Amino acid sequence: MSDLQLLYQVQELDLQIEARRRALQEIEAALGESGELTGARAQVNRLQELLHDQQRQLRDLEWDVEELSRRAKEDEQRLYSGAIRNPKELEGLRRELEQRQERRRLLEDRELQLMAEIEGTQAELRQAESELARVQSTVDAKHRELRAHQAEVTEQLATLSTERARLASTIAAANLAQYEQLRRTKRGLAISKIERSTCQGCRIALPMGLVQRVRAGRDFIFCPSCGRILYA
Ligand SMILES: [Zn+2]
DSSP: OOHHHHHHHHHHHHHHHHHHHHHHHHHHHHHHOOHHHHHHHHHHHHHHHHHHHHHHHHHHHHHHHHHHHHHHHHHHHHHHSSOOOOHHHHHHHHHHHHHHHHHHHHHHHHHHHHHHHHHHHHHHHHHHHHHHHHHHHHHHHHHHHHHHHHHHHHHHHHHHHHHHHHHHTTSOHHHHHHHHHHHHHTTTOOEEEEETTEETTTOOBOOHHHHHHHHHTSSOOBOTTTOOEEEO
């Protein structure tokens, strides 16, 4: 087999290797993508924080209500103990008691409102958690698929690279170097096939004499238009 035929096989392998490298990059990118998951997780975190905050507010309120009840009870005891006889002082105490009771009613209303809000947040949180679980399991399944594909492509890449190295070792160093150099400057395609007297690399029609020289296959003949090595 001539070096040109061997190089053409090397090029076929290089194209396949390149396609698999691109596939691996795409797989890597897809494995890194987690926009939907990040969004679902952020929603759960937000609701957990909100719930925590509301529960803390409720505990504070409960504490305030308890404190007000305790002090109202003390006021009542003093009011009805008979120890205070001064009418002005009694009136002042009664007003203070009424204010405490009014304040307690307001806080109790707020407590009820907050409890309803907490129930709402808990329901939203349950929904967000089940959405997160759903997204997570979809992503897990997708990742399992991607990893399996990744392993498969990696194995193919190793086989192709071994075969490429084996073939390359049988080709004259200067010819291989010329191929490598053209491959870099001609967008991965150093050798161009001739079909119906046309260079497939640049689609230009080639003179018959040139095509015949390529068919004779003694030297490397270059396309006069794109500069690639012609192969018949
Ligand atoms: Zn050409």
